[in-house]
Amino acid sequence: MGALKHLLDFTGWEASQVEDLFETAKLMQEVLERPVKKVPALQGFTVATVFFEPSTRTKISFELAARRMSADVVSFSPGGSSLKKGESYKDTLLTLEAMKVDAYVIRTDAAGVPYQATRWVKGVVINAGDGRRAHPTQALLDAFTLTEALGGLEGKKIAIVGDILHSRVARSDAELFSLLGAEVWAAGPATLLPQTLPGARLTTSLKEALSDADAVIALRLQRERMEAGILPSIPEYVAGYQITPERLAWAKPQAPLLHPGPMNRDVEVDGRLADSENSLVTRQVANGVAVRMAVLYHLLVGRNR
Amino acid sequence: MKRLIKNATLVDARGNHGKADVLIGEGRILSLSGGDADEAIEADGLMLAPGFFDPHAHLREPGQEVKEDLESGLKAAAKGGYTGVVAMPNTTPPIDTPEAVQALYKRARAIPGARLYVSAALTQGQEGARLTEAGLLKAAGAVLLTDDGHTNEDGGLLALGLRYAASYGLPVAVHAENAGLRRNGVMNEGPVSERLGLPGNPAVAETARIARDLEILRYVQQALEPTGHTPRLHVQHLSTARGLELIRAAKADGLPVTTEVTPHHLTLTDAVLEGMDPIYKVAPPLRTQADVEALIQGLEDGTIDGIGTDHAPHTLAEKEQDLLRAPFGIPNLEVAFPLLFTELVLKRGLKLEVLIARFTDGPRRALGLEPIHLEEGAPADLVLFAPNAERPVDPAHFVSKAKFSPWSGWKLAGWPVATLVEGQVVWRAEA
């Protein structure tokens, strides 16, 4: 397999590369089970988390991943305000570049910024979520978690439910799961569906998406959608698309339920399910660190080999 | 002083007229068969055409001189072969008073470049609430009223504006986009926008607005009939195949509507956004190949009256933001003609005189100005261009302050070599 220079999305990826990465993630899981959860793999490397859009969970997950491999971590979180003051993405990244950063973990509300960043900096760029476009490490940790639960994704039916249109998770999940041989269904209210979603079939029927599904992923619903008039109300959404125990029964028995978090309890998912044994939500969070360790390792060490 | 342009091949909207020695003086063409001159310009291998006329450019003065100003803009236009440019009024503040119009003309008089034509806002402050003073603006020299840059939604106000402007003989130009349908779209809505997760601007945002405005035009035309006035509607920067169909049908119906298309909507599609470079972010957005094909057809058959550059300069720093925040717009005055000469005439076989017509007669007529043809007595607003010499686009050498281009590196022929306004050389390529 050709070495990857950056992780922006899954364009050009092959299934074998994902499998390699998962092998490394398994090793990292072992590291995380040890009393001293630290290895020297990235000693001497500096990783910058550059979060133009706030996201505590993803940021902590990346920073832990880097630290557990002994990388130096710096973080930059203008939260948009310094950009308003006139500093640009480019200036921010060039400043970090001047300080000899090796990897940039970039999160923005704007599609394409990590992609633009590869034109500006020499270091490795990892997309930690760009606008609605892609969130590749979330998809990797989802796929890794599902692989653990289901033994693999080949031939499995996976339903993604909710606001598909505005979801970078849905885009990256569909891209990656289909690459790994899964049949992906994306279900949601008509105004929250795109016209096409590469790798997935689209439906407004929750039942069609969930029937005989091997796993279900519920997406976070942003309340701004109501204000924007894209969705009439929360109760309307709950009536049509909330994952309840009754609806989950349409899927295969013991079908796992995932959610990228943070969850609006009793909106996307019935509270009874959120803490049930179907829920792999905390497993996703734990795996997130291992998968991000594997990503950093492959991009930083794999690159120098 | 008399100038002789020797051995040029003459082409205008009426066709190719072969080689001639063109004598000019007192701002006019004196003769097409030579004569005594103080200065001769050797033009063997070059083509001579009437100067290009751009009905739609953003020259950014006053208020945004960091992007462009009258001097850089009018010089860039001259370098692109333009002898006349209509400056859009969405400046800071907007051009909405006779004093503002006069101030621009006063400034422009000192600048050797293309001739400035000022358009003024249709509504005060371009806020879409109250009409501007069409009569006084016309007296100050405004040639067009438009709220370009804004998609004022009030149909009643457009009806009043068309009606009132008609009584002073002014056309009204519209940025035809329904704001509700466009929402926060930053690129064409379609498979590419959906893959990139970028908010889409659907074709219907343009077509629904054009359909509405054409109905309003029909209504105003009928209402004005007893007065003998005719409202004139100019649809700016047309981008969709369906919008073209609507205008074609309206023209066939005899409605007094004209339209323009930009160089970028004729040569690029939304697929270029795959590289996620905000250079390609424009409003209206780059559409699909089917739209491009339809627009080229419309340009050829005359449904589209002319090329409007929608020259929209920005600083590089502004364009290096992300796709959501970067401003809309492409600077193109300096490449418009060679781009379309190469892509449409050389590569696709469009007749040269048709392209020339869309760069000269069409846009002038749309604004109610007389066309310029190469004949004795005509104003010596002329361009010489080199049809055979090919060279790549290099935005670093733009006269415009905006030094970026979607066509950077494209090899083009048809570059202007000299531009004359009223017989004076306002731009000449270094030999």
Ligand SMILES: [Zn+2]
């Ligand atoms: Zn416009």
